[in-house]
Amino acid sequence: MTDDLLDPANPALLPAGLSDLLPPEAAREAALVEAMMAVFASHGYERVKPPLLEFEEGLLTGSGAALAEQTFRLMDPVSQRMMGLRADTTPQVARIAATRLRGAPRPLRLSYAGQVLRVRGTQIAPGRQLPQLGVELIGVDSAEADAEVAALGVEALAAVGIADVALDITLPAMSPALLDAAGLEGAARHRLARALDRKDAAEVARLAEMAGPPAIFLTELLAAAGPADGALAALRAAPLPEEPRRIADNAAEVVAALRRRLPGLRITLDPVEFRGFRYHTGAAFTLYGPGRTGELGRGGRYRSGEEAATGLSLYPDAALRASPVPAEPRRVFLPAGHDPSAAASLRRAGFVTIAALSPADDAQGLGCTHELRGTQAVPLSKE
Amino acid sequence: MTDDLLDPANPALLPAGLSDLLPPEAAREAALVEAMMAVFASHGYERVKPPLLEFEEGLLTGSGAALAEQTFRLMDPVSQRMMGLRADTTPQVARIAATRLRGAPRPLRLSYAGQVLRVRGTQIAPGRQLPQLGVELIGVDSAEADAEVAALGVEALAAVGIADVALDITLPAMSPALLDAAGLEGAARHRLARALDRKDAAEVARLAEMAGPPAIFLTELLAAAGPADGALAALRAAPLPEEPRRIADNAAEVVAALRRRLPGLRITLDPVEFRGFRYHTGAAFTLYGPGRTGELGRGGRYRSGEEAATGLSLYPDAALRASPVPAEPRRVFLPAGHDPSAAASLRRAGFVTIAALSPADDAQGLGCTHELRGTQAVPLSKE
Known part of the structure; x- marks a missing residue:
């Protein structure tokens, strides 16, 4: 520059x-x-x-x-x-x-x-x-x-x-709760968590199938991400274990409470997303x-x-x-010997005033749009 | 605490x-x-x-x-x-x-x-x-x-x-200019500068007398500190060498320019003060x-x-x-099921609103002065 x-x-x-x-x-x-x-x-x-x-x-x-x-x-x-x-x-x-x-x-x-x-x-x-x-x-x-x-x-x-x-809701505790419910630990848990993190649906499906029943919901919930109503319907339909069910019900309550406040708000819900919410314990949200x-x-x-x-x-x-x-403010040049009370009135009316400090000061050179003449701000002609 | x-x-x-x-x-x-x-x-x-x-x-x-x-x-x-x-x-x-x-x-x-x-x-x-x-x-x-x-x-x-x-004007270059004009260097200069710094009038007088003519003005100028008109009169009256004269005349111009802007402002002038203005090259000022x-x-x-x-x-x-x-804002408690548009109107009118989030929330416990009933903010009786 x-x-x-x-x-x-x-x-x-x-x-x-x-x-x-x-x-x-x-x-x-x-x-x-x-x-x-x-x-x-x-x-x-x-x-x-x-x-x-x-x-x-x-x-x-x-x-x-x-x-x-x-x-x-x-x-x-x-x-x-x-x-x-x-x-x-x-x-x-x-x-x-x-x-x-x-x-x-x-x-x-x-x-x-x-x-x-x-x-x-x-x-x-x-x-x-x-x-x-x-x-x-x-x-x-x-x-x-x-x-x-x-x-x-x-x-x-x-x-x-x-x-x-738009508001995107995530449930950072959901994936860990499902992995817990499936009894997944060690390398198997780590692989599935990484596949979720990458949103690799094929790999999630493959690993979840191997892991057995509660992990299988991860595939469904990954696919359910989207507008809140659809995602909540998928959460309701899934026969979730106790802790994931509690998390899902809480999400439904949060969405309902939000709808009462802001009926027109676009809400999306991604139940298995957990990136970037390292300390959140319940519903987390991002505003776009x-x-x-x-x-x-x-x-x-x-x-x-x-x-x-x-x-x-x-x-x-x-x-x-x-x-x-926002619109640029109007800038008024104040020539030497100007009326200070007229200048103060202009500032109260939202004008920015630029006082001449020497004869070299030039109104247009200083970006002024107006000049104070008497008590009036007169627009400067553009050349 | x-x-x-x-x-x-x-x-x-x-x-x-x-x-x-x-x-x-x-x-x-x-x-x-x-x-x-x-x-x-x-x-x-x-x-x-x-x-x-x-x-x-x-x-x-x-x-x-x-x-x-x-x-x-x-x-x-x-x-x-x-x-x-x-x-x-x-x-x-x-x-x-x-x-x-x-x-x-x-x-x-x-x-x-x-x-x-x-x-x-x-x-x-x-x-x-x-x-x-x-x-x-x-x-x-x-x-x-x-x-x-x-x-x-x-x-x-x-x-x-x-x-x-109140505005206090100092001329941080004045003392060094007078010490220069007196040709003072080394230990003698340092002693006089320290006496000025401490505003030790007796010591300044003693050292300035020893140093000879231009340094003698330091005693006068130290005594001249006070309301600007008096201090400027003392500066005008003193037959100062060239650089101190230029500094004194500039001070008079600054005071005159300030008087035109703010005729009622209390202005004091301390010509030999230089503490705390380590990089100032001309008139410096402090607002009290x-x-x-x-x-x-x-x-x-x-x-x-x-x-x-x-x-x-x-x-x-x-x-x-x-x-x-400033006055504390009025705080209105919003009970569960309140009319959100009435609450928004109150906020636009300058009220702070505190929404109930559970039945345990207590208006007065939360510092509210009013409660929303229907569309009205009703003052809470003090107990």
Whole structure:
């Protein structure tokens, strides 16, 4: 983009995966975050702001254990203990709920917004600093709670102009429960889990057949992935063992609770998917934008310390790509000696004002669309 | 605050100087930041968002050199180069202005908001993670530019309810210029600089007398600190050598430009103060809140790479302490089976709604002030 990037002595200005957000995107991202946080607040989710750095024990327990390899660590010269730069905010919110807010009434509704940092990006998501915002609903274990959180994500995205969001529900505990019920262990279990992970239907069918009765449902449930109504019908029809049946019934309750809140929402259900939900204990969900905008957020049921919880994270960088670009503000040039109260009125009316600081300042060169003459903003003619 | 803090096996939940911001302060801080950023935007300052981490060379050049000891460093496993966690945002904005925005028209107006981290806190400011927001006005060297930036700080603080702000101007180049003019070097210069730093008037007088003519003004200028008009009169009256005269005349211009913008602003001027302004090249300023609220922001003229610049940082943590506490929102309990459109109307009207998720949920226990009955929010009687 600039010569500096081509300078062989200075191969990159910034480390891979770390970047500057420039105008107007930085302002748009901040506006999206605050608009979504306002939706959370309107439903009683109160904001907390944990620090970016804390002792690694705090960051890497509970749901944080999954992110240990992705957490930057550094020595605290004050305490001589290792600290981590957070790679996720959920473990910090769990810590707050279990300590300083232990005495607060349940269900406890909390929200957060901030940056997370990761040691390495992935091929799909090369960023190593990611904005993140979300909610945690702590101390309640019910389908209503799951539905409240998932619906909140849809409402927050709608508030920033992202309509037509689709919700994909997964049941990360279903496959392990079926493998347990089939008594599968060791290499046989590992092979079947890998085939499920790859969605290799032929291999799942072959291995499940060998494994016997309850594993056979894996083939059916793999095929049942799709619109929620069809998937739920398949789950109802299958004579599942006890634990898988409980998981299936819970999924049906969550979908029903969501339908009551958002009758028009597109819901899909993939009963045997479990990728990327390493700490979820119940229904998990992913929010997708329309078209090719991809994943906008993710959440689900988990354990927050000793308590039942449901959480949701939204990705403002993805929302930025998916949301409509607002109109550029009108920019008014204020010549030397202008009337300051007229300029203040224009700012209150939504204009951006650019004051002349020297005779060299040029209205059009500075991107102004208008100029203040007397008390009026006069459009500049385009040349 | 909690038992965990008293647990001898777990002496502190968080490293010294790092803390959680809880409800309602976290939401208040975020609202203050965005309200102040909106003021900056209305004057044409466009937001940038540099990353929290970057190569240390980028962070520690220019104005960043002063913060080298305060910058957390860590090895980037991807590039095998050292990175720093920013201790200040100004060097990053300078980098952006000099590279990706090199071709943007000048004066370039940029703003930022985010967190900075420091290796150690100070006794007065023990925090090691500080929120910071600010502006940089790059590519213009004039009293008008200094006044625009200082006035912007006052306007931003007023927008969050902090009126009656006082502005203290210092001229960090004045003392060195007088010491230069007196030809003072080595130990003699160091002693006089230290006496000035301690504001030890008797010692300054004694040493200045020994040093001879131009140094003698230091005694007068130390005594002249106070309301700007008096201090400027003392500067005018003193027969200063060339460079100190230029600095004094510039101060008078900056004060005059500020008076035109904010006729009622309390301005003090301390001509020989230079503490804490290690990279400022012209007029520097500090904003103080009323009463004992202390320092709310700081800024001044500096070099941004090859360009003239003026900047300002505001401290949202200090603004949080100084600004009025807003009224708590009304919280409406939504019983099971409530009318969702009535609840949505209440949220649009500024109510916070708390939906019942189980029969155990209790309106007053959850801090609700109202309950939805039919389509009406009915106040709960206090018991």
